[in-house]
Amino acid sequence: MNETGTGALFREKSAWATAAVIGIVNGGALVAIWAMPQNPMLWVGVMVPAVITQIIVLLALHIIIALGTPKQPDDERDAVIRGRSTRYSVIVDTIGIWFAIIALISQRAAMGDDGPSNLLLDPMLVAYGLFLCVVVAEVIRLLTQAMDYRRSQ
Amino acid sequence: MSKTSVTNSIRMHRFMANEMTQQELADRVGVSRQTIVAIEKAKYSPTLELAFKISRVFEKPLDEVFQYEP
Numbered sequence: 446m447n448e449t450g451t452g453a454l455f456r457e458k459s460a461w462a463t464a465a466v467i468g469i470v471n472g473g474a475l476v477a478i479w480a481m482p483q484n485p486m487l488w489v490g491v492m493v494p495a496v497i498t499q500i501i502v503l504l505a506l507h508i509i510i511a512l513g514t515p516k517q518p519d520d521e522r523d524a525v526i527r528g529r530s531t532r533y534s535v536i537v538d539t540i541g542i543w544f545a546i547i548a549l550i551s552q553r554a555a556m557g558d559d560g561p562s563n564l565l566l567d568p569m570l571v572a573y574g575l576f577l578c579v580v581v582a583e584v585i586r587l588l589t590q591a592m593d594y595r596r597s598q
Numbered sequence: 599m600s601k602t603s604v605t606n607s608i609r610m611h612r613f614m615a616n617e618m619t620q621q622e623l624a625d626r627v628g629v630s631r632q633t634i635v636a637i638e639k640a641k642y643s644p645t646l647e648l649a650f651k652i653s654r655v656f657e658k659p660l661d662e663v664f665q666y667e668p
Contacts, residue, residue, distance in 0.1 A: 454632055517630035521645050597636040 455514040456523060457594035462506045464587035470499050471580040475573065485569060526593045534586035541578025545571050602643040606664045609638050611656040627651040 474495040481487050552566045612618040620638070624631045627648060636642035637652075644652065644664075653663045 454630060517624075517632065518628060520629035520633050521648060522629070522633040522636060522642050525642075594632070597641045598632060598639075 453514070454517055454594060455510060456519075457591055458510045458514060459507060460587045460591035460594070462510065463503060464584050464591065466499055466502050466506065467580060467587070468584045470495050470502070471576075475577055475580070478573070488569070488572075522597070526590055526597075529593060530586045530589035533589050534582040537578060537582035537585055541575055541582070544578075545575050548574075601640050603666060603668050604643040604664055605640050605667055606637060608634070608652065608663060611658065611663060615656055623652070623655060626655050 474491045478484075478487050478491050548566055548571055549568075608623070612620070612623060620634045621631045624634045627634075628651075629648065633642065633644075637644050649660060649664050653660045656663060
């Protein structure tokens with residue numbers, strides 16, 4: 446009975462790696478497009494390479510992690526940890542969605558009869574805000590998951 | 599994950615079962631070794647089903663392996 450220590454599971458390593466990649470790549474993409482919020486095409490130009498980069502880097506990292514980590518079954522503790530982390534990300538998503546709803550309704554109310562010529566808030570900013578919210582929620586979900594794995598060892 | 603109110607004597611029962619390893623117990627009940635570690639350290643409370651499975655491996659009643667300390 447000399448095996449009280451544990452190596453990190455594939456799922457824990459995967460969570461750390463994915464959180465880092467998603468945070469760095471999407472954070473970088475958001476900073477890049479933040480300078481030109483009025484240009485929707487810049488969004489496509491930055492996000493397409495960002496998504497492709499994420500897929501390639503995550504694929505490579507997961508192959509490396511899988512090769513260096515013994516296979517363990519997915520069990521009830523994994524489901525509990527996943528459920529807990531998902532709850533946190535849903536809270537962040539919900540807050541972001543409500544902010545966007547309030548921002549868009551306030552804008553429409555402020556426009557009055559003048560129509561779109563009197564824009565108070567660029568719709569692209571709302572889109573960026575929602576995107577940021579999705580990224581933050583995902584990073585929080587993955588970090589919570591990774592920390593739960595670490596703390597319960 | 600903080601300490602739970604459910605404690606256990608899995609470690610002692612493993613010792614008495616011919617020094618069964620955590621991995622061996624994990625394989626027999628179908629969970630990861632990390633889950634057995636978490637249960638032993640009272641950092642994770644198993645479901646009733648898993649608790650019964652673990653007790654059955656040691657051929658002991660449930661309350662001999664798991665204790666509730668509120």
